[in-house]
Amino acid sequence: xxxxxxxxxxxxxxxxxxxxxxxxxxxxxxxxxxxxxxxxxxxxxxxxxxxxxxxxxxxxxxxxxxxxxxxxxxxxxxxxxxxxxxxxxxxxxxxxxxxxxxxxxxxxxxxxxxxxxxxxxxxxxxxxxxxxxxxxxxxxxxxxxxxxxxxxxxxxxxxxxxxxxxxxxxxxxxxxxxxxxxxxxxxxxxxxxxxxxxxxxxxxxxxxxxxxxxxxxxxxxxxxxxxxxxxxxxxxxxxxxxxxxxxxx
Numbered sequence: 001x002x003x004x005x006x007x008x009x010x011x012x013x014x015x016x017x018x019x020x021x022x023x024x025x026x027x028x029x030x031x032x033x034x035x036x037x038x039x040x041x042x043x044x045x046x047x048x049x050x051x052x053x054x055x056x057x058x059x060x061x062x063x064x065x066x067x068x069x070x071x072x073x074x075x076x077x078x079x080x081x082x083x084x085x086x087x088x089x090x091x092x093x094x095x096x097x098x099x100x101x102x103x104x105x106x107x108x109x110x111x112x113x114x115x116x117x118x119x120x121x122x123x124x125x126x127x128x129x130x131x132x133x134x135x136x137x138x139x140x141x142x143x144x145x146x147x148x149x150x151x152x153x154x155x156x157x158x159x160x161x162x163x164x165x166x167x168x169x170x171x172x173x174x175x176x177x178x179x180x181x182x183x184x185x186x187x188x189x190x191x192x193x194x195x196x197x198x199x200x201x202x203x204x205x206x207x208x209x210x211x212x213x214x215x216x217x218x219x220x221x222x223x224x225x226x227x228x229x230x231x232x233x234x235x236x237x238x239x240x241x242x243x244x245x246x247x248x249x
Contacts, residue, residue, distance in 0.1 A: 012038065012129050013148040017136035017202070018160040019192040020183045021168035021175070023214040024133050027160050038129025041119050044181060047112035055099045056115060063122050068095040074118055084110040120144060124151050136198055137191040145205035154207040159199060163215040163239055165192040196241060200249040204228040211246070213239045 014037055016024045031037065039061050049056055058064050072095070075081070081091055089110050092103040100115060116132070117140070123130045124147060134141055136159075145155050162168055169188050176182045203209045209225040222242055224232045231247075238247070 011124075011127055011148075011151070011153045012156060013124070013145070013153045014038070014131040014156045014158065015136070015141070015145070015202075015206075016131065016133045016158045016160075017141070017195070019137075019162070019165065019168050019195045020135055020188045021171040022160045022162055023171075023212075023219055024158075024160055026214070026219060027158050027212060028131070028133060031158060036129065037131040039119075039123050040131045040133075041116050041123070042133045043109070043112040043116040044133075046115050046119075047107060047109060050102045050107040050111060050115075055096075055101045056119075057099050059098060061119055061123060062128065063119070063126065064098050066095075066122060070122075071095040071100070071118070074121070075114070078114060078117070080110055080114045080117070084108075084114075117144075121147070124148050124153065127151070135191050135195055136202065137194040139198065142198060142201055142205065145202060149205060155205060157202055157206045157209040158212075159202075159209065160212040160214050160219060161192075161196065161241055163213065163241060165189050167215060168192060196245040199245050203246065211242060213242070215239070 014031070014035075016028045016031075018024050028037075041061075046056060058066055075091065075093070078091075084091055087110070089108050091111055091114050092106075093111055093115060094101050094103050100118075102111065120130065120132055132144075145157075148155055165188060169185050172180075172183050172185075172188060203225050205228070206225070207227060209228075211222045211224075212219040213222050214220075221234045222238060223234060225246075226232070
C-alpha cells in the first residue's frame with residue numbers, strides 16, 4: 001500500500017500511549033500508513049539498538065549538531081539518574097563523535113528511557129515533527145505534552161486500552177512466545193491503572209485525542225476529543241474504562 005503523506009501545517013507531536021500489551025504498535029502502523037509521523041522515538045527499539053550496535057547515531061534523528069556539553073548537561077540534571085541508582089543501575093552513556101555510546105555494553109531499560117527522553121527533548125527543541133510510543137504510566141509524559149505545547153506544537157494522542165489487565169498480561173505472554181520482549185506481570189497490572197489514571201489529564205493537553213478499545217480481536221475506534229473538550233463518538237456502546245477514566249472526569 002502506497003503511503004500518502006499528509007504534512008499539514010505546523011509542528012506535531014504524536015503520542016501513541018496505553019498499557020503494556022494493549023496494541024500500541026498496531027495503531028502506530030495504521031497511522032504511519034497515512035500520515036507523516038516525523039522522527040519516531042521508541043524506548044524498546046532504542047534498548048535493542050544499544051544492545052546490538054552499542055550506540056545510537058544522532059544523524060538518524062537529524063540531531064548531529066548536538067554537542068557533548070549539551071548531552072552532559074541533560075544527563076547530569078535528569079531525575080532518572082537517581083532512580084536508576086536505587087535499582088543498582090547506572091546510566092553509562094557517553095557522547096562520542098555524533099553518537100551516544102553505551103560504554104559498558106550492559107544496557108538496561110533505564111538507559112533506554114533516559115535516551116528516549118533526551119531524543120524527544122532535542123527533537124522538539126529543534127522543531128522537528130516527532131512520534132513516540134509510551135505506556136504513559138508516569139507523570140513525566142504529561143510534562144512532555146506541556147513542553148511540546150510551550151514550544152508551539154499540536155499534540156495528538158492515540159490511546160489504546162483493554163477492558164481488563166488480564167487481557168494485557170495474556171498478550172504480553174503470547175508476545176514473548178513469539179520472540180518479543182517480556183514485562184513483569186505485576187508491572188503490567190500496576191501500570192494499567194496508573195496509565196488510565198493519567199488519561200483525562202493527558203487529553204486536556206492535546207489538540208486531538210483518539211481512543212481505541214482493543215479487548216477483542218480487532219481494535220475499535222471509540223471516540224475522538226478535539227481540544228480537550230468536544231467529543232465525537234464512533235461506537236454506540238462505550239467501554240466501561242472510557243466512561244470511568246475519561247468521560248466521568
